[in-house]
Amino acid sequence: MKTALKIRSQMLAGWKVALAYKFDFLVQLITNPISVIVYYFLWKAIYAYTGLDVISGYTFQQLIDYFVFSLIVGMIVYSDIDNWMEHNVVHGNVIQFFLKPISYLAEKIWFEVGLKFLDIVIVALPLIMIAITVFGTKLATSLPMTLLSFLMLILAVIIGFMMTYLTGLIAFWLIRIHGLRRMKRAFLLFLSGGIIPLTFFPSWYQQLSHFLPFEYMRFVPINAYMGRYSITATGFDNVFIVLGMQILWVVVLYLIAKFVEMQAFKKFSGAGA
Amino acid sequence: MGKNFKLWMNSLALELASDMAYKLNFFLKVFALFINNLLGPIATVFIYQHSAGIPGWSFPEFILFTGTFTLVNGITHFLFIMMPVRVIEAVRDGSFDKFLVQPFNTILNMTLRGWDLDGLGEILAGLVLVGYGIFTVGLAEFTLLNVVLYIILILFGVLFQYCILLIIASCSFLFVRSYALFELLFGMEKFARYPIDVFNMALRIVLTFIFPVAIASHYPAKTLLRGISGLEFIYIALPVIGFFIISLGFWIWAMKKYRSAGG
């Protein structure tokens, strides 16, 4: 298909740019294990001091596994595309993306995919190896669940991308969105279960969270992978229900993004040089 | 010295005078740092609700601990964080060369231009957290001596982080990938997020004597809450001073290398 060439062009561009910055990626090979080590000691102490095997629905091993998966999912879902978009606006480079025979959105998303590939290959895999050998992490054993959680991971990536794309579009109005990006990063991390699993949150928030996009970016795919959903339960314990919510959020965010995009492009074409 | 201070004031004034859109972004940046540093403590609330928490640290005590680390980070951020960036800029546009003749003036000049107003957000968050910790534990529990020692140790903590920035700056004009180094060194600070009591003996030794990052959080917080002996004070302060001397030496060596390489 003809468009495949254009997609490949952007993905390759992302991959090559990532290679150019490989040292910045490689640092994560050290900082990720450090994160896990710190959590390991912290929670070992907490569990021992509390004297319980299970805290907030997780055993100590399960919680460690959760953090490892959270680091990996975080790497895959995290998007910096709003940074690139802000850079485009600040340096007056936006027009060039309209001179490429590809939509602005597609140009960004496929570039991002290429960019992340290196992260996944160089950083995520070694981290899993370390987690399995040193921290006793167990991989999922159910093939259907694994495949399902991988599908959910892809949907999570799209949700993460859309939220970041929306943030980036705001640059068309505010030009500099540094502060906004900082908040977005921190809140997405926190509300998606990146600091602690959502089971620690008050139950009223856990209920609310089912109807917000954030948990679908990290917590839900990890839960699925760890086999914590069932196919027979009712409500949000059912894997198909959460999958459905994920798909719903992908659609909703896409529509919102397209709408804001339209406004942003209108603003852009009215601006100066 | 006076000239440098004037430079600092001028660039500060320029930043504040810029237009509305940038002012909005500035406010958002500061606010973002403030609110982001409260998210961790919210997680702490949840952790203490579901468990007994960290051994040896009650909830307000640990909030005070987190606030201390935030305060140290905030002060470093506010005063020094841009220093490596200024060095890289100066190397790129060639203005660095005129400083080579005076190494100490260079450090001073770069340091004074290392400020970043965003740090205020972090400082504010730190003060809120420390304040909460102090008032919840109860003012009566604190002695004046401990408060003074606390402040001194916080400054030591800032000094330690300054050393890290000095190392990063030195590496940048040896053309090392400074961003990666920045991530690496500040990544190691993750060990300072929690009291070193949770770690094993080996790590505690490393974090106190070899890469003394515990000075940025654990020791000041512990001192404020439980005091510190004179001996202990000396043996946690010395590694930081040693670290400072080493990083200063590294800077001077790196500048010499830069100069001899033709600059």
Next chain:
Amino acid sequence: MAKEIVTIKNLTKTYKTHERKAGLMNAIKSLFNRKVVLKHALKDVSFTIKEGEVVGLIGPNGAGKSTTIKALSGVLHPTSGVVRVLGYVPWKHRVKYVKHIGVVFGQKQQLWWDLPAIDTFDLNRDMYEVPEKIFRPRLKRIMKMLDIEEVAKTPVRDMSLGERMKCKLAAALLHKPKLVFLDEPSIGLDVIAKDIMRDFIIDANKKDKTSFIVTTHDMQDIEHLCERVIIINHGVVVWDGPLKEIKKKYLKNKIIDVKCESPIGKFRHKGCKIVSNDKYELRIEVDTMKTKIKEVVSHIMKNYEFADLVINDPPIEEVIQKIYREKKK
């Protein structure tokens, strides 16, 4: 008879902005009461371009040339009027349309900054869907002409301005576009680089019948490349015709700047008007219809101890002001 590739008829673009006054009080006021200001970027612009033309599009800053470029590149929707390029309505079929155009921005980053230029070239091959067997020989030829075979292997961020410019030019033409926009293409280039660039453009125009629209403040570019010039000022076309005509009509004058080692007293010569006369510096406007430049120069050389002498065209803004003033009559 050459095909018409660009048709612009009564192109008008008006947009609303809000009056912005400086200061905190006004910023707060504007939250409650925003005064809408209509900006007429383009007013009834019309011109056509035929295949194989190299047209200069000039005008002072804010004249409307960047708005015109935006309309032609599919970014802008006109308020009214017709724009047709290569059979397309640019903003309606943007993705299909831009495959056939190339753009070079002299002052903007266009290549992948962290990658060697050759990577951008290869990536563009896929983006523009050019078959490899057509692409490779064309690339080789272009790189040879622009003398960038070696430099294309280095990351763009490590290149000099001139090298980057040449690579940008290559990238814009690799997919054999029918129409190419050049925006300030020679800015910051040294004389040799400018020559290489101009030769390359002329070659592409002759061999591939590539049409060019050049917007620039550098009159040398216009002189070397463009047979025809369109001048836009205040959103209106004030001139559309051969460059030769402009020169005949308006560039009769030259400006001579003289710096002397001893004070210049009065200066008088046939056909010369004094623009400014400081003690050691003199600026003269010479009417070349009345007197030859070489006569004025030899007069200066004979009678003054000059340290420096520079001969310039009057600034383009002056020419345009003159043209615009005439139009107004």
